[in-house]
Amino acid sequence: MRFELFQAVVGFSSLGLTLVxxxxxxxxxxKDELWLPWLVVTxxxxxxxxxxxxxxxLAHWLGIVYEPALLFVLGILLxxxxxxxxxxxxxxxxxQNLRLAQDVAxxxxxxxxxxxxxxxxxxx
Amino acid sequence: MGPRTLVVVPAFNxxxxxxxxxxxxxxxxxxxxxxxxxxxxxxATAGAAAAGGARVLRLPFNCGIxxxxxxxxxxxxxxGYEFAARLDGDxxxxxxxxxxxxxxxxxxxxxxxxxxxxxxxxxFQSSAARRAGSRxxxxxxxxxxxxxxxxxxxxxxxxxxxxxxxxxAHSTSDYPEVDAVLHLARQGCVxxxxxxxxxxxxxxxxxxxxxxxxxxxxKVTIALAAGRLRPVxxxxxxx
Numbered sequence: 001m002r003f004e005l006f007q008a009v010v011g012f013s014s015l016g017l018t019l020v021x022x023x024x025x026x027x028x029x030x031k032d033e034l035w036l037p038w039l040v041v042t043x044x045x046x047x048x049x050x051x052x053x054x055x056x057x058l059a060h061w062l063g064i065v066y067e068p069a070l071l072f073v074l075g076i077l078l079x080x081x082x083x084x085x086x087x088x089x090x091x092x093x094x095x096q097n098l099r100l101a102q103d104v105a106x107x108x109x110x111x112x113x114x115x116x117x118x119x120x121x122x123x124x
Numbered sequence: 125m126g127p128r129t130l131v132v133v134p135a136f137n138x139x140x141x142x143x144x145x146x147x148x149x150x151x152x153x154x155x156x157x158x159x160x161x162x163x164x165x166x167x168a169t170a171g172a173a174a175a176g177g178a179r180v181l182r183l184p185f186n187c188g189i190x191x192x193x194x195x196x197x198x199x200x201x202x203x204g205y206e207f208a209a210r211l212d213g214d215x216x217x218x219x220x221x222x223x224x225x226x227x228x229x230x231x232x233x234x235x236x237x238x239x240x241x242x243x244x245x246x247x248f249q250s251s252a253a254r255r256a257g258s259r260x261x262x263x264x265x266x267x268x269x270x271x272x273x274x275x276x277x278x279x280x281x282x283x284x285x286x287x288x289x290x291x292x293a294h295s296t297s298d299y300p301e302v303d304a305v306l307h308l309a310r311q312g313c314v315x316x317x318x319x320x321x322x323x324x325x326x327x328x329x330x331x332x333x334x335x336x337x338x339x340x341x342x343k344v345t346i347a348l349a350a351g352r353l354r355p356v357x358x359x360x361x362x363x
Binding site for chain 1: 194199
């Protein structure tokens with residue numbers, strides 16, 4: 001089986017990115033819920049670059065004349081899925097952030113009332 | 125007004141208006157508690173509100189008018205107020221309308237009362253484009269939940285504890301009014317309207333310019349469609 005240059009480029013790039021993601025997981029710089037999508041995004045092209053026959057067949061079945069283009073299509077789709085997932089995570093964080101901001105305002109107000117209460121009673 | 129009412133005033137950069145509004149509320153024959161929710165204003169809104177004798181809740185950063193109102197409603201619920209009212213800090217809402225807005229709640233005829241500019245055309249009337257937008261939302265609301273509201277974008281309303289609890293749990297940061305009506309209707313709250321006259325805003329400029337107005341229409345239309353497709357959450361028990 002001939003090994004094309006593009007396979008080497010995709011394979012090494014994906015391997016490099018996978019190693020970076022694994023290192024970030026080891027250093028706990030990526031949270032549990034977030035490392036799995038990143039591993040999917042980096043490992044999928046890696047597998048595709050070495051195990052090319054089924055992908056070439058899929059490309060032909062989809063009517064893609066230049067098989068490596070399938071890699072780009074899938075890469076873009078995976079990136080879009082990752083962005084969507086991250087947007088969901090950000091939306092959840094925004095909701096939590098809003099709730100915390102409201103709690104801060106309510107607790108700050110309660111603290112002010114508590115602080116004002118003794119001074120009012122001592123004046124009386 | 126026998127039962128205790130908390131007036132929630134969301135305010136962002138309204139240092140020039142909020143003092144006058146608070147003086148008007150103080151001049152009402154019935155004593156009302158007021159909380160100004162300063163939505164992270166960089167100007168002296170919080171100081172002006174405190175100087176005007178109101179309690180002040182300071183959000184640490186700008187969270188949007190929906191979140192500001194929700195913060196005031198949470199305070200009203202926590203402190204056991206029977207009713208909550210919303211008056212905007214820009215001075216467009218006349219506090220003298222509150223008595224008429226609270227009457228259906230006190231009589232137990234409604235859970236949520238909206239002050240409508242369009243039931244009787246009096247006072248300051250918004251532009252034709254805004255009226256058309258309001259009519260569009262009226263039609264959508266009727267389709268989405270069968271509720272007829274002539275002024276769904278009105279920010280002048282009163283709520284009892286049942287409606288306040290629904291709104292306090294349902295968060296929409298910006299342009300929350302229409303979505304709130306849908307949510308309340310789907311929760312089985314009785315919604316009614318009373319005619320009110322609005323005024324031109326005092327100092328400062330409206331935050332809704334043409335691009336924002338288009339975003340408003342698009343955002344609220346999609347939010348209504350999405351809200352209609354969501355399952356109705358379990359009804360809340362009000363303590």
